[in-house]
Amino acid sequence: DAGITQSPRHKVTETGTPVTLRCHQTENHRYMYWYRQDPGHGLRLIHYSYGVKDTDKGEVSDGYSVSRSKTEDFLLTLESATSSQTSVYFCAIRPMNTGELFFGEGSRLTVL
Amino acid sequence: GQQVMQIPQYQHVQEGEDFTTYCNSSTTLSNIQWYKQRPGGHPVFLIQLVKSGEVKKQKRLTFQFGEAKKNSSLHITATQTTDVGTYFCCGGGGADGLTFGKGTHLIIQP
Numbered sequence: 001d002a003g004i005t006q007s008p009r010h011k012v013t014e015t016g017t018p019v020t021l022r023c024h025q026t027e028n029h030r031y032m033y034w035y036r037q038d039p040g041h042g043l044r045l046i047h048y049s050y051g052v053k054d055t056d057k058g059e060v061s062d063g064y065s066v067s068r069s070k071t072e073d074f075l076l077t078l079e080s081a082t083s084s085q086t087s088v089y090f091c092a093i094r095p096m097n098t099g100e101l102f103f104g105e106g107s108r109l110t111v112l
Numbered sequence: 113g114q115q116v117m118q119i120p121q122y123q124h125v126q127e128g129e130d131f132t133t134y135c136n137s138s139t140t141l142s143n144i145q146w147y148k149q150r151p152g153g154h155p156v157f158l159i160q161l162v163k164s165g166e167v168k169k170q171k172r173l174t175f176q177f178g179e180a181k182k183n184s185s186l187h188i189t190a191t192q193t194t195d196v197g198t199y200f201c202c203g204g205g206g207a208d209g210l211t212f213g214k215g216t217h218l219i220i221q222p
Contacts, residue, residue: 035212042118042200042214043155090154100145100157101202101210 003027006091006104014112019078021107023091025071031094032074033101034058034066036087043090049074081111114139116203118213126221131188133216135201144177144184145202145210155200158186188218196220 003026013019023032034046035058045058047066055066063085067075078085088108092101115138125131135144143162147155159168161177161184168175174187184203188195198217204210 043212103154105154
């Protein structure tokens with residue numbers, strides 16, 4: 001197993017509430033990513049991180065922020081959740097020497 | 113930005129038939145990766161191709177990278193029920209993540 005866990009795995013919330021998803025890794029990899037997966041859209045990159053306090057936006061970053069204060073944790077925050085953010089969110093890590101992505105098991109978020 | 117198109121979106125096959133999914137990029141890729149996602153699961157890395165014209169095999173799966181490094185294919189010979197899932201290609205290479213195709217859903221009828 002890749003040593004990557006996401007929490008919570010399932011969450012139901014109401015429009016306008018803040019939500020934070022956590023990605024935790026035990027592999028000490030620098031690169032971490034947040035993707036969202038929606039039917040008909042595949043996997044779309046939200047934000048990524050090169051290392052502690054070093055993050056950048058992906059193609060669908062509007063409405064999301066991230067933080068990485070420790071190598072092992074990458075947090076995704078929805079400041080004010082909207083129904084369009086109902087999705088399955090996947091965190092991934094990437095070893096520098098091999099290049100492939102290792103995904104967490106996903107967090108299913110429903111915004112009512 | 114870079115776009116990766118994948119076809120078909122859905123493919124129904126009888127068990128034992130072959131299956132192919134195709135991936136095309138709007139730009140030249142440094143490499144291409146393939147992932148498989150079982151229903152309800154998370155994407156799992158299958159393989160990475162780097163060289164122009166490269167062909168790699170994993171048992172019944174054959175992966176090809178085009179000569180111009182702008183297209184790729186995944187071919188499964190004699191599909192089995194364990195092959196069910198969604199297959200994604202993914203192009204790119206830099207630290208800014210990888211651009212995924214929308215995936216091909218493989219549905220197998222026994």
